[in-house]
Amino acid sequence: ILDTDIRPRFYIQERGFTLPFHRDRGTTCAINFVLSDTSDPIEFRDRSYTYKSAIIDVTREHQVTATTGDRVLFKMSIFDLSFDEVVRRYDSAH
Numbered sequence: 001i002l003d004t005d006i007r008p009r010f011y012i013q014e015r016g017f018t019l020p021f022h023r024d025r026g027t028t029c030a031i032n033f034v035l036s037d038t039s040d041p042i043e044f045r046d047r048s049y050t051y052k053s054a055i056i057d058v059t060r061e062h063q064v065t066a067t068t069g070d071r072v073l074f075k076m077s078i079f080d081l082s083f084d085e086v087v088r089r090y091d092s093a094h
Contacts, residue, residue: 001093002086006031006076013064013071021045024058029078029086031055036072040065055090057083 013019021043024030032042033053041048042056043063056062064071078086 002089004078004081006078008076011073011075013066015066015069018065019063021061021063023061027058027077027079029055029081029083030058031076033074035074036070038069038071040068040071055086
């Protein structure tokens with residue numbers, strides 16, 4: 001659908017773990033899937049979102065605090081397309 005290189009990986013953020021505000025280095029966009037039953041949001045400086053799957057602009061500062069339990073995440077990192085281009089291509093395919 002996106003016609004680009006995607007690098008998948010899994011993360012386990014244990015309960016109580018905080019990933020402080022940061023921008024992902026070398027990654028322009030990510031498609032994330034929360035595989036656990038937790039409802040901890042991703043927080044940006046201006047708002048937060050609770051999601052099970054999302055296209056995320058990881059060039060914007062964001063953080064996650066796993067407060068309700070272990071957070072299992074499947075992340076597909078994209079390196080050469082902007083967030084807006086990923087959303088456009090995804091929307092065009094649906």
